[in-house]
Every structure is written in structure tokens, then in C-alpha cells.
Amino acid sequence: MWAWIRELDRRADAFFDELRGDPAADRIFYTASSLGEFGQIWVMLALVRWLRGRPNDERAAIRALVAIGVESVFVNAGLKTLFGRRRPVAEGIVHPYPFRQPLTSSFPSGHATSAFCAATLLSDQDPLGPLYFVLAAVVATSRVHVKIHHASDVIAGAAIGVACGMLVRKISPLPPPAGRKSRRRKGKDSP
Numbered sequence: 001m002w003a004w005i006r007e008l009d010r011r012a013d014a015f016f017d018e019l020r021g022d023p024a025a026d027r028i029f030y031t032a033s034s035l036g037e038f039g040q041i042w043v044m045l046a047l048v049r050w051l052r053g054r055p056n057d058e059r060a061a062i063r064a065l066v067a068i069g070v071e072s073v074f075v076n077a078g079l080k081t082l083f084g085r086r087r088p089v090a091e092g093i094v095h096p097y098p099f100r101q102p103l104t105s106s107f108p109s110g111h112a113t114s115a116f117c118a119a120t121l122l123s124d125q126d127p128l129g130p131l132y133f134v135l136a137a138v139v140a141t142s143r144v145h146v147k148i149h150h151a152s153d154v155i156a157g158a159a160i161g162v163a164c165g166m167l168v169r170k171i172s173p174l175p176p177p178a179g180r181k182s183r184r185r186k187g188k189d190s191p
Helices: 002-019 023-052 057-082 110-122 129-145 151-171
Strands: none
Touching: 002 129, 002 151, 023 057, 023 110, 023 129, 057 110, 057 151, 110 129, 110 151, 129 151
């Protein structure tokens, strides 16, 4: 299995080697990576959702903000300390834009966990839901492009983020939107 993971990481790195140095790709991925620091982009999007003022927007935003904070502590102070995976070697890579060099373990990607946890929660009852996941994918893959994470770190982080988001959705579901009645099973006593 480890050989398969190393091969996945090698192929992903080779793919991004073709993009590294392209001005448009560098601008997109370095910007996405920077916006993902400390969940900044997800805090901003949660606040935008809150301000939209539709039913459940405030609750969805608060739920996402709390969950991202808890998830971040769980991943950065918990999971990352269990795994001492070294970050990719960035020899020969010229970083065209400044970005923060993390000191924690490479596994799992904290950017990916927070991105996919936030996307899972913010997309709940939001017609813009797919856009959150597109943005999450860009933020997560940016970490491979800037050569700060292996692809397997990002994939694992995305899976953990979705799992955390789904757990929070189960523990703290949003009420059905106004005008939408919850379905009750018809039993013997139902008319």
C-alpha cells in the first residue's frame, strides 16, 4: 500500500511540475493557498452566507464557524502530532509569491480538512453548494502546487473534512426551510 501512495504522490507532483511556473496557475494556487491560511476564506464565506439573510443562513454560518475551529484543533493539535510525515522537498522550486511555511507534520493537510469541512457545512440548504466544493478543491490542491503537501495528504484531509462536516450535519441539522413540511411516515394511525 505504501508503494501505491508514493506512486500517487510522485505522479501528482509530476503533473504539478508542468503547471509550476505558469503565471496564471501560480497566481491562482498561491492566492488560494494564502486565503486558506487559518481558514480565512471559510470565515469570509460563512459571514457572507450569514449576511444573505435567508432562512437558516445565520445558523448555517455559526455552525460552520464553530466546526472549522474545532476541526482545526483536532487536526493540527491532534492528528498531525500522531503522524510525523515530512513535507515534500522543495529543492529547485522558486516560489513566485510569498507564503507561510508551516512547521507541523505534512499529514493530513489542514487546508484540505478545513476546506472540505466548511464546504460540507456551508453547502447545506444553499443553492450555491457546488461552488463551495469547487473552491475547496482549488484550496486543497493549491497545497500540492506550492509543494507544501503530498497529494495523499490532501486526499486524506479532504476525506477527513467531509467526514467532520457530515458528523456536524448529523449532530446539528438545519431545520427544514420554511414552507417545506417534514415528511412523516404514514402509519396505521395516520389518516
